[in-house]
Amino acid sequence: MPHIRAYMGVWYFGAAAMIVPRVLNSILRAHGNTATQGLMMGLAALVNVVLDWWLIFGVGPFPALGVSGAALATVLSWALMATVLLFQRELRGLIGLAGLTPAGLLDSWRELGRIAGPAALTSVFTPLAMGLLTRIVAGHGHDAVAAFGVGTRLEAIAQIAVLGLSMTLSPLVSQNAGAGQYARVGRAITGCFLFVLAWQLLVWGLLQGLAPWLVAAYAERQAVGEVLRAFLWLVPLGLGAQGVVILAVSSCNALHRPARAMRLSVVRLFVLSVPLAWLGGRLGGTTGIFAGMLLANLLMAMVAWWQVRVVLGRYR
Template sequence: MTIPMILGMVMMMSFGLIDTFFVSLLGTEQLAAISFTFPVTFTVISLNIGLGIGTSAIIGKLQGSKEITQSQHYATGSLMLSALLVGSLACVGYFSIDGVFSLLNASPLLMPYITDYMSLWYLSSVFLSLPMVGNSVLRACGDTRTPSLIMATVGGLNAALDPLFIFGFGPVPAMGIKGAALATLLAWIVGACWILYLLAIQRKLILPRLLTLAELKESSGDILRIGLPAAGANMLTPIAGGVMTAVVASYGPSAVAAWGVGNRMESIASIVVLALSMTLPPFISQNVGANKFERVERAYSITLKFVLFWQFAVFVFMWLCGGWIAAAFAKEPQVSSLIQLFLMIVPLGYGMQGVVILTNSSLNAMHRPMGALGLSVIRLFVFFVPISVLGSYLFGLKGLYWGTVIANIAMASVSVVVFKRALANHKHDVVDSETVVDEKGSVK
């Protein structure tokens, strides 16, 4: 299940990386501008991820119970709910571009570039919501290949359109940073049309109509009960990222540009972890439901060991190739050196970060979304931000980078302890529920 997801995630993550690469060819100001947008765009994407988690949990259970009609209602409701919520958030974001990015310490020089990019990106976010949640419906039904194909195709289309709209060709004018947003918009429109046709016509997994208000209200409650805590946990990441971007901004546009490239590379470096975070939860859910707790412990342990080994190999690769990667994304020597410094330090903590991500997804699979939300709060606002800011204060930008590594190591240790306690409590709850006292007082 994971291998197709990895291939799809490669293309999915290529959106931001390809945008960043082509925008970097425009100059440091444009690269810094798109770097400022990361926390905001990821906030919207996090809402989609949370809704997808809620959708997958509900649809999977209904499909397993053979309640096909009910599953169609909930799947239709999840798509409508995501479009409404993301659309509302996008409207708020569009009319608050200046205020939000001013809070992030974006300079007046960068604001025109940020406005050009975000004004179109907010529109594309509505179309982004449909494939993201629609793919969750497919995965809940056991299909991971089709979502990967959709992500790969849409990612490839985005890659092809980026240079066309950014630099222009023939009758198409050069649009600069706005062209990157337009390429993303058109790619997601194709993805949205594709997933709707697939779900409604070909697979018949959703109803070929909109739900009534009463039907939407009924289906939304269950989806939001799981989806909102999951979305909240994901949304905390860009909030913390916004704080960190504001701190990095004090070092100048070159530092922000390097920070943005580093974060894009982190997305690519974490593809295997993210793919596992989508395929490990169904395995855990099924085995918890069957009371096979030994398999849960073994799967969790083996997965963490694999991720630690894999991400260390990624760190070695990025450390060795940091100079070439930096040269590909930066023309100015100062930006290039800061990117290389990032790649030589921060990826050392990616393995521990993977432990945290997989623990969170495992807790959601055990229907403990509030536990996952609590871990996210601790990770970001007890460890990540305070330790990184302290490192910045004491040792400058290098100290900030090392602070992220230390925070990930500390949080990974906490995560493992929390998961083991949650599993032990679940075992205890199951034993209690299965204990029956008969009329004579003997325990069966």
């Protein structure tokens, strides 16, 4: 607890420095500039590493701050990124207080909140569902929890392409929908769905090839290795379907359908994933849990694809 307080006390104080760059990067992506925000993220990470070394351990005039230094390094690196981003050409003409009125500000907040509110609530659902899944896995022993922890981290790496695509698809959908190019929107979404399914299938094949090495590297006990091997065989097989759901949620938000996007997330997590994982655990142990997670993603992908078609059909 002392370490948590030491880190989060600094992090909360500098939370604005963490949020502003995310907003600015989103604006750049909406203007079609993905290179600058990617470069800034990379530079911020590099600065963060250097400041971590200086502030955690103390180098030269910098005191050794320990865990607090790690938080301060993160806040300072992101604050530097925000400062640099403010000088970007695409942003200079968009930020200004001239003509801003309280009524206009409230209207803007209300319009943004209509989409951001459900989207923010959806972001809370994922860690909550992950906590419930971890609790289900915990019922099968410490080895199962250890394997599940390793597997979910490998899963996050395997989904990098999907997450990157979800951030770039939203502005593309919004821009073309605003221009009335709904046929182009449909082609873009369908193309992304098909790409994600094919790409994640390749990733699954790669993971199967690397599975013996990954199990040997991360599982010291045989029991952990057996559970991890089952995870790598089943769960990544559904990541393409999960990617379809993620892209469908992003597309619905971009099409000003935040409630529908939130419903898709709720159904995937709490109507399918958690109940099917629980049922699978009762019937087949940890392998049954992972099979339930796979089945949930496959079923939800079909529902999400259908829902996107319904939304787009209303514009034709």
